[in-house]
Amino acid sequence: MITEICFEDVLLESAKEVFETMIYMSVEQCPDCITVEGETLLGSITFTGSIEGCMAICCDKDCAKTIACNMLAMEGDDGISQDEIRDAVGEIANMLLGSLKASLLKKNVGNLDVSIPCVVSGRELTSSLGEGSVEIIMPIYIDESVAELILQYRIAK
Amino acid sequence: MAKSLLLVDDSATMRKIILRTLRMAGLDIDSFEEAGDGNEALEKLKDKPVDIILCDINMPGMGGLEMVKEVRKMDSCADTKIVMISTESAEELIEGVLADGANGYVTKPFTPESIQENLSPFMN
Numbered sequence A: 001m002i003t004e005i006c007f008e009d010v011l012l013e014s015a016k017e018v019f020e021t022m023i024y025m026s027v028e029q030c031p032d033c034i035t036v037e038g039e040t041l042l043g044s045i046t047f048t049g050s051i052e053g054c055m056a057i058c059c060d061k062d063c064a065k066t067i068a069c070n071m072l073a074m075e076g077d078d079g080i081s082q083d084e085i086r087d088a089v090g091e092i093a094n095m096l097l098g099s100l101k102a103s104l105l106k107k108n109v110g111n112l113d114v115s116i117p118c119v120v121s122g123r124e125l126t127s128s129l130g131e132g133s134v135e136i137i138m139p140i141y142i143d144e145s146v147a148e149l150i151l152q153y154r155i156a157k
Numbered sequence B: 001m002a003k004s005l006l007l008v009d010d011s012a013t014m015r016k017i018i019l020r021t022l023r024m025a026g027l028d029i030d031s032f033e034e035a036g037d038g039n040e041a042l043e044k045l046k047d048k049p050v051d052i053i054l055c056d057i058n059m060p061g062m063g064g065l066e067m068v069k070e071v072r073k074m075d076s077c078a079d080t081k082i083v084m085i086s087t088e089s090a091e092e093l094i095e096g097v098l099a100d101g102a103n104g105y106v107t108k109p110f111t112p113e114s115i116q117e118n119l120s121p122f123m124n
Helices: A007-023 A061-071 A082-106 B012-024 B038-047 B064-071 B091-099 B112-122
Strands: A027-029 A039-048 A051-060 A118-123 A134-142 A145-155 B003-008 B029-035 B052-055 B081-086 B104-107
Touching: A007 A027, A007 A061, A007 A082, A007 A134, A007 A145, A039 A061, A039 A082, A051 A061, A051 A082, A061 A082, A061 A134, A061 A145, A061 B012, A082 A118, A082 B012, B003 B012, B003 B038, B012 B029, B012 B112, B029 B038, B038 B052, B038 B064, B052 B064, B064 B081, B064 B091, B081 B112, B091 B104, B104 B112
Parallel strands: B003 B029, B003 B052, B052 B081, B081 B104
Antiparallel strands: A027 A134, A039 A051, A039 A118, A051 A145, A134 A145
16 A cells, blocks of 8 residues: 655655765755756656656756765865766766655555666756656755755556 | 775766775775676676675666676686665565675665675675
């Protein structure tokens, strides 16, 4: 039996676990409806199982660079490459979904098969799962930077 | 006694994080090789077997589950310990890969403590 799930809570707890354990950065939910603007990176990963969908993190380039530098324990951000930043954002998406999956397993959702993460950059990036899907967009503070956690899902046919 | 290690993960960033965490955990590693997937890892192992392999599961090319089976066919790696490091946490999958020949399993996100706990049995 699938117990009632508050996906917002699970999403936030997953982000806290990943950022605080592995990247040494704090995560708090934004009290206001702030959106990420300008040049952004979107790291996403898809999943299939009893539910199917996509999980993503979207942040601006400065935030992505800060996250990557923290992941790599770099003092300054001058030496970091665009490839390293993209790789870091993809790995964040991978770990977020891993943590989310572990929480959902405990709630009897069953195992989910996941894809390899994908990272794109651009302006006003969006992803869509089509009709019948639920979308949660949660703005968060990662230290002082703003990012969005995005979860789109639907019950598999 | 210092050990040789092969780290297999398609993310270069994750390989650096794992290496940093191994140092933070105080584990005695004297030589360190990297591979981006199972195929590259098997090529490296043909030339130079190692004491410990740390391996991701979901990778493009040859993934970790297949790689474990292939390594266990190699006589030169009979004594090699394989520890999986993955975001996958389903019990069935973990039990399956341990049955196929892996010796340990660490879930991401991980801490220096969880890495030390899982690798220290293979450091002596």
